[in-house]
Amino acid sequence: QSYGLRWMALRYFNAAGADPESEIGEEHDPEPHLIPRAIQAALGEIPFVEIYGSDYPTPDGTAIRDYIHVTDLAEAHYLALANILDGAESTALNLGTGNGHSVREVIAAVERTSGCDVPVREAARRDGDPPCLVADARKAKELLGWEPRHSSLDEIIETAWQWHVSRTRVPLAQVNLEAHGGTGPRAAAAD
Numbered sequence: 001q002s003y004g005l006r007w008m009a010l011r012y013f014n015a016a017g018a019d020p021e022s023e024i025g026e027e028h029d030p031e032p033h034l035i036p037r038a039i040q041a042a043l044g045e046i047p048f049v050e051i052y053g054s055d056y057p058t059p060d061g062t063a064i065r066d067y068i069h070v071t072d073l074a075e076a077h078y079l080a081l082a083n084i085l086d087g088a089e090s091t092a093l094n095l096g097t098g099n100g101h102s103v104r105e106v107i108a109a110v111e112r113t114s115g116c117d118v119p120v121r122e123a124a125r126r127d128g129d130p131p132c133l134v135a136d137a138r139k140a141k142e143l144l145g146w147e148p149r150h151s152s153l154d155e156i157i158e159t160a161w162q163w164h165v166s167r168t169r170v171p172l173a174q175v176n177l178e179a180h181g182g183t184g185p186r187a188a189a190a191d
Contacts, residue, residue: 006090008080013066013096013135015073017156018163025163035067035157038107039164042116049118051103053125056132062103064132066096069150069159079144093143096135097151109157 016035018025026036034049041049054061076095101109107118140146150156 006084006088008084008088008090009092010073010076010080010140011092011094011135012073013068013094013133015070016067016160017069017071017150018159020071020150020159022159022163022166025160025167027167034065034103034106035110035160036164038110038118039114039157039161041118041120042110042114043164043168047119048121049107050123051107051120052123052129054122055125058102058131060102060104063129064100064102064134066098066100066134067106067151067153067156068096068135068148069156071150072146072148075149076140076144076146079146083144088143091139091143093140094135094137095140095146096137097148098135098137100132100134101153105153106157109153110161113154113157113161 014033016026016033026033028036031037031040037046037049040046051062053063056063058064073095076093080093107120110118137146137148150159
């Protein structure tokens with residue numbers, strides 16, 4: 001404040017998805033995030049995806065998180081900067097959809113999009129993981145006029161899937177045959 005700087009702290013919930021043109025996506029080594037790991041399991045790049053806790057007080061027993069598409073986050077950054085330049089007060093804003101999806105719902109969405117089974121292994125809860133984390137982004141919507149437009153779970157998974165597929169060098173039918181022992185919708189279609 002003493003220097004007259006204005007700022008906006010943007011608190012992301014679970015940033016996910018990829019550039020719709022498949023130029024930029026999420027890749028870490030090792031990969032810690034659920035959506036890329038589920039896609040890797042569908043592609044046979046890893047043997048399974050872990051479900052950390054299946055006894056949460058949620059409808060299907062798995063943790064619920066708010067996933068927000070990276071395109072919507074980029075738009076929020078642009079709008080925040082425009083508001084700062086227009087003289088808006090400094091503040092912190094939550095960026096999320098206000099809707100949560102369980103681990104099992106995410107895995108099912110990857111299976112729908114990919115046409116491949118996602119092998120899972122249940123594991124114990126991780127210390128400190130709450131049952132449900134969902135954003136209250138009303139302030140961002142009111143202040144910035146921001147509304148997530150690309151953050152349906154299916155669109156997030158579709159863009160992430162397309163990015164991962166664009167990076168694999170093995171034909172998908174072969175990936176599915178090798179990863180899933182010749183079973184699954186894509187393998188059946190390839191026969």
